[in-house]
Amino acid sequence: MTDTGLELGPKALDSSIGEFVKEREDYYTAEFAKIQGATGFAWSWNLMAAVFGPLWGAYRGLWGFFWTFLVLELFALVQLGRGLWADLGAESLARVERLTANIEARRERAREALAAGDQAAADSSLKVAENLEKAVANAQAAADAAAADAFGILLIGIALFVLVKLLEGFYANYAYEKQYLRWRTDENTPSGLNTTSAALGGLLLLGIWPLTLYRFTVSKPNEFITTFPIDKEFFTPTANWMEGGFDWLAVEFGGVFKGVTTSIKWVLDGLEVILVDTPWPVVMLVIFVMAWRLAGPRVAIFSAAALAYLAFFGLWEVSMVTVALLGAAAFLCLIFGIPLGIWFGKSQRAYNAALPVLDFMQTMPAFVYLIPIIAFFGTGKPPGVLATIIFAMPPVIRLTALGMRQVPAGTKEAAVAFGCTKWQLLRDVEIPLAMPSIMTGINQTILMCLSMVVIASLIGAGGLGANILEALQYAAKGQGMLAGLAILFCAMVIDRIIQGSYRRSEKASGG
Structure with missing residues (x-):
């Protein structure tokens, strides 16, 4: 029928x-x-x-x-x-x-x-x-x-x-x-x-x-x-085999893992020079002016209040370390995630092949990521950034791909009919129309990067996550809440500036 x-x-x-x-x-x-x-x-x-x-x-x-x-x-x-x-x-x-x-x-x-x-x-x-x-x-x-x-x-x-x-x-x-x-x-x-x-x-x-x-x-x-009718006779040999595999990879590809760690360390060190080593009045002023110019006076006032909270409670330096960790992780997530999302949005075959990997990245418990990270990259801030990237990259890939697939076919056909090349079609038609979905993916990635701050501190990433970890160990409720609010304010400032900048550009272009 x-x-x-x-x-x-x-x-x-x-x-x-x-x-x-x-x-x-x-x-x-x-x-x-x-x-x-x-x-x-x-x-x-x-x-x-x-x-x-x-x-x-x-x-x-x-x-x-x-x-x-x-x-x-x-x-x-x-x-x-x-x-x-x-x-x-x-x-x-x-x-x-x-x-x-x-x-x-x-x-x-x-x-x-x-x-x-x-x-x-x-x-x-x-x-x-x-x-x-x-x-x-x-x-x-x-x-x-x-x-x-x-x-x-x-x-x-x-x-x-x-x-x-x-x-x-x-x-x-x-x-x-x-x-x-x-x-x-x-x-x-x-x-x-x-x-x-x-x-x-x-x-x-x-x-x-x-x-x-x-x-x-x-x-x-x-x-x-x-009770399932089997003992653990398979568990120990399999666990030993996997452990041997980790050790073999760590030895054979140690140079590759060291190169990855060094590259992330360069990005992280550069951000820490800007945010931590630069005098705090300069950093605060630059963030305030940036928020005003990009997102408007309301976001600027909120940013100033949030930064004042960090300063008055003595959390400025650890907060800037946290922002550097977040910035490095988010920057790498976007650098790799948005192009991958564009590719997956234009190629269903590539997206189908990547889908199990994305599902694995999102569903595997965050603590489990730390096991191979420690095995291959050791401990410290760069491994913490890597663990954050694995956890936070899937949203921007998925939502970018979704935005690309939602661009109307008629619009793309009209653009090609008027002589658009593939690059012009991507730059001037598909990405602008997919931008709301891409911005949502950026927002989700930033928030998920912040949610990994505490977990990454378990392997020596430092920052506000270390304060919260210490508060959990000693049941210091007040210390934990103050550090948690600091993480919240850092995330809100970054998100408000990015989203406000996008909304202002949309208004300016008449979108």
Whole structure:
């Protein structure tokens, strides 16, 4: 089906519904009309869906319905099983047995100590036994309370199961009507009755429900269910092999890694000369004037207030070190990220090849980056910048590529028709139109660079991150908050200047 059909009249609509549902055409025609004609909630009830639940969804090709209510029904059944069969106080009773055995052992020691004439040791063992008896009483009370809760859990399970069945009955026709509308424009949407899907749904139920119910209702389930049946025999050899690989790479390509570190150190040293070694009044004045000229008086006033905060709380030098780290990382991210984003935006094949790498860079926990960074580049500020680059570069690449792909094809065709070369098309048409997305990527990259400041301090990057790390180690709450606010203000000043400069240039060009 490819027509929308609604303008063809009730007969065409009825015919398409029959073609879609295959069985119970009159019922679904009436229910779909009720749903489509209602301005609010339509009381549409599907008895078969309420009775068979997830299996009905699988039979009708509604896999979203199947998985949603498979989980909800299972949750309700677990509560029913716990209320009916589970020994809720088993753990506490097992603790009672262990404590009782310990008490007997302590009393035996006391008797032996008395027989040996050691009154002090006997008194000590008896005192421990008395304390353990109190623990036994508490554990027994907990076991009794858990057993008494069984009836309440059973009632909750019954209530949940009834509620889920009501939801299934009332929601089924809504979900099926949405699938019908999708089917009218997409022939690949499942329709009719599918016994293969129903059989697959039944197998999934048999594979998921019994094992889960067994796990949560049996006091001591089989170890095979609770523990994956394998030991760590593969872990140590694999870890040793990977460690050997790291060592081999560090030795064989040590010159390359040293060259990368030296290059980053040059950029970092240059920024530190400008920001740290230059007298602070000069740096503050230059930033204020730059903010005024590029972003306007409001951003300039905010920048001056933020810089005053850094100075008055004695955080000027460490803040400038942090800005140098951020500047080096952000500069390298943009230098490499924007051209890569442009390339990926113009070549879908290149983007598809890079997508797994970008996903890896964004999803791998930040602390894990530090392992290969330390192995290949050592510790200090340049390795901290490298770790920040890995973490912060993907947003500017992705958003630049997105902006390039969103440039209208008609605009590019018109520019080529007027004689634009590829370079002119890129410089004068594609990049300007993609600039809002690129600026968003720059913003996200800067903020993610700042978020890595504390983590990079773990490998000796220094700056405000070291202050926060020290505050965490010694629970110095005030020190940590002041340093955290300093990082926030640094990020806001940089972002406001860059974004304000872009907005001013847009206004000046009439964009």
